[in-house]
Amino acid sequence: CIPRGKVFWPRLPLCSGGPAVSAAAIVLLASLHGTVRTKNNIQRYFGTNSVIYSKKDGQSVPTREISKETKNLVNILKGMKVELSTVNVQTTKPPNRRQLKSLEASIGRLQKAPEDAPQKRSESRSPELVAAASAVADSLPFDKQMTKSELLKQLQQREEGSRARRVGERPKISFTNIISDMKVARSATARVSPRPVHQIQFDEGTDDFVGQEKAAHLRKSFRKNIFKGKRLNIFELKAVTEEAPETEAAPSLWDVEFSKQLAAVNEQPFQNGFEEMIQSTKEGKLWEFPTNNEAGFDDDGSEFHEHIFLDKYLEDFPKQGPIRHFMELMTCGLSKDPYLSVKQKVEHIEQFRNYFNEKRDILEESSIQFN
């Protein structure tokens, strides 16, 4: 239902006295849904203010400009910074048409967005933004309230836009679409947005504020660009994260050397005496404090009861008689021995067992009961 070649034009008497801000918003909304003006109005409109605008035709604005007027305001913003070399008043040229075509194509998609706009308008904006917008508005010959509200709204939209992009909505108006459809009026305009950042930054003007805002916006919108975009599309996430059932071989020489190199990356000479002491402690040159009498001594993990209760090793020996007596005395002595490990004590008992077994015949002669 949108006639081709026509322009969306908000029904706003810009040069008249100040309607309320909300009224402007509503009217703007209404314009999006279908009020149409012819191009003649535009011509008239711009005819009176040729001095101010510089690059109306070439639009290097980022995204989502719905109405021509808001776009112009953005140009004003930029135009205030840039040397006005050409004054381009006519708007009936083909470049406009083409650019508007792309806009029309995407307006449909954008129908949803403006509905959210009124709610978001009540969101608090940063006072700097408001101050900046009012400063700009003050300097323009139009109605100040209108311009200010326009500016704020436009900035708001851009913020939404970048937010939306971050959230990952389907691309509405893609940047490249606009640029590809636009005829390049000047080479400067078709370039990527970073350029205004530099321009604004290098200008010594009172409006550094606004410049910085724009720079921050641009930087933020540029922020994820190194991570967004085409990738090689060779690997799949699934294939990489699933655990491959590979057996871990013993680390080869390559692995050992690599881990040594990696450890060397972080090496720094000692910054203070504490680091020196830490290193010495790790090497074993320095004791660990508080001192531990058993530092470095593990005793094969055996407990005290394994040292003391050695009766279970006497099961094979006769239950009575001198041998038993002897062995019991021996276990008593062994249990008090702090220098032998459990294994050594058991070995002792083993040795005696073997000894008595060998000398069995002598013992039987002395009629000592053996079992």
Next chain:
Amino acid sequence: MESHSFLLAKKSGENAAKFVINSYPKYFQKDIAEPHIPCFMPEYFEPQIEGISEAALQERIKLRKVKASVDMFDQLLQAGTTVSLETANRLLDLLCYCGNQEPSTNYNFQQREQAEELEEATEGNNEKPKKKAGHQLGVTWRAKNNAERIFALMPEKNAHSYCTMIRGMVKHRAPTQALNLYTELLNNRLRADVHTFNSLIEATALVVNEKFEEKWNNILDLLKQMVAQNVKPNLQTFNTILKCLRRFHAFGKLPALQTLREMKAIGIEPSLATYHYIIQLFYQHESPSKGSSLIIYDIMNELMGKKFSPKDPDDDMFFQSAMRVCSSLRDLELAYQVHDLLNTGENRKFIGPDHRRNFYYSKFFGLLCLMEQIDVTLKWYKDLIPSVFFPHSQTLIDLLQALDVANRLELIPQIWKDSKEYGHTFRHDLKEEILMLMARDRHPPELQVAFADCAADIKSTYESQDARQTAPSWLASSLNYIAVLFLRAGRTQEAWKMLGLFRKHNKIPRNELLNEFMGSAKASGSPAQAIEIVKLAGAFSLPICESLTQRLMADFTLSQEQKEALGDLTALTSDSSSDSDNDVGEGK
């Protein structure tokens, strides 16, 4: 300065002691420490197992004795015993890693680069050629060396054998052979592991005489083969790709970004080395062109507040390149961001070895001098120098220029005093700069006195330098400045002595200097001095001589003989000077 050399001395003493203990282990057997301290005992580098057996071979491999292992292997084969696949693989590992050379021992206090023969070095005595383990750059892979021979001799080979050979070849710069071996591996229907693929990527980039597009396509092919063979890429895969892309200059920019995104998409977190390679790629030239990218801002935004652990051996190069970019972009905010990142968590350990740290801080401080207010710069000066790094003389010159811009020249004597402590006593450019800044304008008297003291100090350094060297170290400009400073501070005696030095070193005084001397002579009311000046000017045949003479005549009352002497002098000069006014000479 002393603490630095003290720490180095301490470390080298430790190394020397370790060397002695390990060379004569039989004298250091007593072990009285309880609990036992292993690092005090001598280490054993000689193989203990004698005889020909696989165990002996394994021991020699473990001790990294290349020649001994190869000999043992040959002996085993001759004796007819088969060597197990695993041991053979380990032998191959050793050979491929070391490039058929003896690896260096850990005694890195002897860092003489000895000429490497490509034959295996003789082992056994401790006078082996010592080199740092990292300096394998000189080692190239010869054809038909031991590794290839043994590889051919092995009855069975598994994937590991091929992989280790490929890795060895790439490490020692034989990329085409590596690629050929890879095709052989594929023909045998074996599967390479991820490390081998990383080496192969490097190999494709090393091959000469191919265009960048071809190389890039080859790399992409390799990656697709990785997918086909179900080999998971790791961080090193992507870092190797980026490292190779660096050589492709402008062509590599887009592929690099694609690689980065691929990495993120798979879930492999980029390390500092990744960003280092990207920075190197995008900011290859020193001067920023108009089209220089904003990538560094994106990278810094991404990295803010993150803490890192070492994942890649090149991680410690990031901060240096980041600061280099900040310096060339002249962006102080960004430099502060980078510095904050350095100070987050334990990231300061990634600053790298001494020379890298010095580079980073020199660039940082240079940028501060250039862009920051002088008070903040001085605060940084106190913080950083000398506790964090020793300034280059250029750094100090930058600081002096910053002081000049901020009109804080009274700090110059202090800076000179500091410079002497940092070892810049005999640096000409620094002294020139200091003298020039002091002598350029007139200053209030106390400051002038301080400047004159400083100048006297500098003069003494010149003199002591003269005594030591045969070549004269004085420069005409320094003589000028020092003389001017003396004059202005009222130290006329010394100033006059300076004039003598001019003649001695055959340097020409400047016109302003002579005028100042004239003024001083007038102030002290001594026509003799004035005549001295004119004589000096005459001796050097300076064109200013006439104006001096005029001034002399005008300001002073001269005795007759003085006038005669003057007459001769001016007659001489009026003949020799180019634009002489003969009236002056004749007007006597």
